[in-house]
Amino acid sequence: MNKKTGLGEFLRMRRSQLQPADVGLPDFGERRRVPGLRRDELAQLAGVGLSYYTRLEQGLSLNASPEVLDALARALGLDEVERAHLHDLARASRRTGTRRRPAPERAGDTTQQLLAAFGDAPAVVVGRRSDVLAWNRTGHALFAGHLDPHIPDQPDQRPNTARLVFLDAHTRDLYVDWPKKARDVVGKLRLAAGQYPDDPRLAALIGELTMKSPEFAGMWSEHRVRKWDLATYHMHHPLVGHMQLNLQTLNVPQVEGQRIVVATAEAGTGSAAALSLLAQAGVPSAKVGSHTPWSTSIRA
Template sequence: MDNNADLKDFLRTRRARLTPRAAGIGDALPGRRVPGLRREEIAALAGVSVDYYVRLEQGRNLNPSTTVLAAIARALQLDDTERAHLFDLAKARRGRVAVPRPQRVRPGMHQMLETLDDAASPAFVLGRRMDLLAANRMARALICDFNLLPAAQRNKVRFMFLDPRARELYVQWDKVAAETVAVLRVEAGRHPGDPRLAALVEELSMRSEEFRRWWSDHQVLVRTSGTKLYRHPVVGELTVDFQALQLPEDPDQTLFVYTARSGSPSHQALRLLASWDAAPLVAPEGRRS
């Protein structure tokens, strides 16, 4: 990953999606060739010189101030996640970024995950790069028994794109996979010096055309809640709601908890899955434990 390239591509893709009408500068004239706004139009909206903005978008060695970045974010009509990502990308160019240390899940969190098993609630903790740091029995039964994988391969993005079972498991695989890439983009902005993240992106780009296409779109996403549709080989189709909670003492770790509406068919399916301890857990690539 190239920090300069990421910044200029992010600015270019955000500019390309913004129409003159949406920017409040009138309708596009006939014969306009440029998709979205021109660089000089963004510069005028942000109140910076055209030369300055052109050099910034071309990835030249600039250190934009917070005020300038905020003005460009407003001109590009970035949402909160995109604005934070822009600041992360700009910050990454200002100096050497320390390589993140290995992550550990606290004993109390492991106990919480086991408690959620009793409530038939799949739960797991994701760390940097969307590494799967810990998962309760319900999560391993619903999604994948990551414990059977080598530690270096316990990663949600790798499972999504490199394990064929993921396409069968997620009813809306295209949507979930694209969102997963957008979440990983945020991770890349926050941790630009992470060699394992760079290796993951390189591997997925080589092995998956879909990942490569979505990665080049530079979409970013932070998930706090939502709904997932599964097609499980044992309990059939079920719909679960999830909450994503960033851990205050471990800001690079996020706890995901899945639930289903009480009394619903999906809730009954989770209960059935919880009682399924005599059957094997579904493992990666069709193996079983």
């Protein structure tokens, strides 16, 4: 992740995704050399000079004020999450020297207690890089029953939800609308990259996924950011079949970057019955070397 060019790349990509009609500018039908708005059109909409805006895109000016950034966000039609990401990128570009690397992550005792309080509801503790830091029994059975249930306790071998979604066949099959889940994952990683630009393991993860997954590389290049607190997914589990589940995200109190993802289903539905069955069934054990769907292992 290049902190000096991140802001310019984001501005350039989002500018290319807008047409004049999207922002109320007349379109005289002229053929454009590049897709989207021209630099001068966006600069005019934001009320900044063309030369100044050009330097921002080129990474030559690193001192954009909050007011200028807000004006650019309005001109680009960014939502609140995207606007905050724009400010994160600007702050990262202004930093000099090397910041202290983020501390290793772990699920603390109180977080483990909160996890246990969800009972049979599937719940997973996820860190700033989307590493799985802990899960309860049903969370493991729902999301990764083919993995060792104790693997989150091993920091160097923890599953990573982004890696699972893009590189693990079981997880791909789990989500009926896989592209929707994949874009949500990429959008969350984009936010994390803006918030933690000095995290080498996050940079390594993004590099790995870019090299190994053309689908990830394509989605990553779009510079879309997402911060979902509630999402509904259609899932097909190898043990209990089809379910429509709501995944809700709760921030872990007083721990930056950690969150708990909890899966629920509407009461009285087949999905709720399937979750209850999953909680009762436990996780089948797979022999090493087995070729069942539960034996595939992806490690962080």
